[in-house]
Amino acid sequence: MTEYPSTPPSDAPAGSADGRSGFVTFVGRPNVGKSTLTNALVGEKVAITSDKPQTTRRAIRGILNRPGGQLVIVDTPGLHKPRTLLGQRLNDLVEQVLGDVDVIGFCVPATEKVGPGDRRIAESLDGYGRAKKVAIVTKTDAASRDQITERLMEVDSLREDWAAVIPLSAFTREQLDVLSDELLALMPVGPALYPEDVVTDESTEDRVAEIIREAALEGVRDELPHSIAVTIEDIAEREDGDLTDVYANIVVERDSQKAIIIGHKGSRLKDVGTRARAQIEPLLGTRVFLKLHVRVAKEWQRDPKQLGRLGF
Template sequence: MSDTDDGVTERPTTYRAGFVSFVGRPNVGKSTLTNALVGEKVAITSSKPQTTRRAIRGIVHRPDGQVIIVDTPGVHRPRTLLGERLNDLVQSTLGDVDVIGFCVPANEPIGPGDRFINETLDHFPRAKKVAIVTKVDRAGKEKIAQQLLAVSELREWDAIVPTSGTEGTQLDALLMEITKLMPESPALYGADAITEETNEERISELIREAALEGVRDELPHSLAVLIEDMVEPDPDDDPSGPLRIFANLFVERDSQKSIVIGHKGERLKDVGIRARAEIESLLGGRHVYLNIRVKVAKEWQRDPKQLGRLGF
């Protein structure tokens, strides 16, 4: 920005705004990078693959433009109807964005999954292509240099940027490159907008994030959360009372239900404590009462009706 003689701050003469989608295999750091760029937690993160299940928009405001990041599920070989729908979601998202950021971690060799995703980018000729080497905090300089070279050989990129969402490395450089590739446009969202996600959607995801901690094998994929009700305190009887949140945590089998609940309910209690802390932070420190019930929805990942009920 620049100041005029009368002290009024002006935008740069060329202002750009548009959409970028980060794609890559599951667990390559897309959601961590999204949160780091937005400056706020808009997408849950986990070490478990396929944590992201929706196209989540995070909005970055810059003096020279507005970057709307569309965080998508990781592209994978689907084994369920849910997996097919998540892959379809990625494909439909890529058809609408201005820039595609292909994420490859610095600490893992490029494999068949990366090459497959790179090839699918040819189906979206309208979008500019940026290669993002993520997780540089987990690799040495030599390894990073080797990965940058390997990525550069995949195709002709509009830009290649090494970065780390965890350490905040090269975030401004990445945003600068992405902004330059956006179309000239006025801002698409208001100055205070951070995400399109509602509080209810963000709360359900925070509960699922807490439930993902420490679970193994197929259980992470079997977890889903629906908010049943959010009850405000009575302004006459209890004006300073907590926001009461009632949530259903779904699994696919009775054996999974017992794992989530844990011995004498200890594990579910721990999930509730961690989720409530995140929810209260999201709501600006507001006191929350959180009630989580674990329910079985048999094979919901393969059932069209149950997928629809759970929002997929």
């Protein structure tokens, strides 16, 4: 079982043609810590996180520059059995990304035994022969030494072609450098793909929309997260430059869901705005006036036209 880098990355600077660069994505069941790991590696929040399954809905690219090269980390939705057209499109997105990346990181939390879903995903990696595979045991900060050892043995036995099997904690950052060095060593030789000062290729509008959706997800019932989408109407800086107006829609599928999001006398919507604004302001670099409107788009997850309007 490999736990440490097998070949050290080049010491060439990230922008050098002698360095390495390429794409990596993390796969696993929903809620195994893929987005948290992406953010930890990049060193900045580029993907929203939540304890709700299927939080990630797009392929979000985070860029990590290291001595010797650049990693482009593509955060994707978790693989799952789709129940709606949206779910099927998310799975299709994951499959497309898996076919394009240089390395696939398979994630399993140290706190949970390897189950049928993990085995199914590990076996499905046979379909992506181009990519090298790395197994990652996440959330080691929440697990005992015995749990970590057991998980490493379980994961190692899933495939014979792991380039590495690495335990880590995105929360405490333990072993993150080991993972990034190993990933970089597996990348092809080539120049950086993005400028060194870029951390993501997400637009400002998309990042703001995701921040609002993350705030809306907090504390909602299990059936509601899948039904929430966010669109941005406008982001406009006022003439004095000290305040930015943000107008956004929170989209749900039913009137009953709209009532939940708004809350008693608008109390919950106000809380969503407060939490979102606290993250939008440092992103935009100004104070923010945030106006949220909740609207209903009936059964949008199953409607091709509405999915298209919402960007899926």
